[in-house]
Amino acid sequence: MKAITLIKTEPDYSNVPVGSYYVRAFKSSWGLYVQTFKDGKKTDTKVAILAYQELGFRIEWSLEQARERCKRLNKEKNLIKAKVRQAANRVTKLSSLNETLFPEDLVKAFSKRLEDDNEGSQNHLKKMNSHFLKVQTLCIELELIPSEYHDSKKVVYKWFAKNRISLDYTQKLISLMNRWGHFVSKRDGRFFEPIPPVRGISRESISDAHEGKTGVRTASEPLSPITLQNKKELLSVSNYNFLYITVWFGLRPDEVRNLKKVVVKRNEDGTEFLIVYQSKLLMIEKSKRNKAIPILFPEQKKALEMLESGEVKAPIYKKMQEVFCS
DSSP: OOOOOOOOOOOOOTTSOTTOEEEEEOSSOEEEEEEEEETTEEEEEEOOGGGHHHHTOOTTSOHHHHHHHHHHHHHHHHHHHHHHHHHHHHHHHHHHHHHHHSOHHHHHHHHHHHHHHOOSOHHHHHHHHHHHHHHHHHHHHHTOOGGGTTTTHHHHHHHHHHTTOOHHHHHHHHHHHHHHHHHHHHHHTOOOOOOOOOOHHHHHHHHHHHHTOOSSSOOOOOOOHHHHHHTGGGSOHHHHHHHHHHHHHTOOHHHHHTOSSOOEEEOTTSOEEEEEEOTTOTTSOGGGOEEEEEEOSHHHHHHHHHHHHTOOOOOOHHHHHHHHOO
8 A cells, every 4th residue: 555645734924914923833832923024025033932921922822822812912013003103193283283373483473572562571471472382282282273263262162171271371371362363363464353251151161170170289178267367468458358258158269259249138037148159050040059148247247348349359379379378
């Protein structure tokens, strides 16, 4: 009988994608290879066993396990490549947007205008330039040209809320956006319609988002009457009055700001109540957002007089830090 000759067939690795990892089967083991392509020449390189662990392979695995891991590794590598391409595209897009929305020559001319118009200190001018960088970030993210500012005001307000920008800073940025928009439009001979100040629900949303901000400006201990009295000389009259009202009526800053008109009601037993609109209760209909605070102490009577005088203004965050955290 003629002996049967077994024909050994070698695996075909010619179709392995360029730059991919693949596994070769040996008699009782397997090996990891990487196929690269350079200058029209394909190269297969054996991966050192010491590198297996870093790539997520274990030498004791079966051939099937190694091949399964190889599939995942190539997918991960392709995903990373895709992410790198996307990142590069984003950078290119941002660079293009920056050149379109804020041409270098116009930015230089506007910065010179800010410098010429500055009547404050150099520190004030430095802050203005810092604010203008923030305006550029906003416009590039939202892809807004000056002619779109007004019609996109709600989108801009939402950006402030999303980024938890304070109301005070919001108004400064809007003012600077409008100055830039007017500056560019005048140069181009076009009409410019500014973004109006934030009001209503948008104002409340920005305020609530900022008050819920985490990070450096975390919640502090409640301000006590004694602490406020001890710091009185360091505050302006309007700032002191504002804080005095918040302390003795237990009000949030926005609730004091909304007290445009002082409304006091009296019940049957003669007790008086201050009626306060609670702006934070957005899910409740407006007619039910009022709360009545009993006026029981002489200090509350004094707080009412302060409200009626109109000499009430919220201190800025920097002032609060300076007076109460130093």
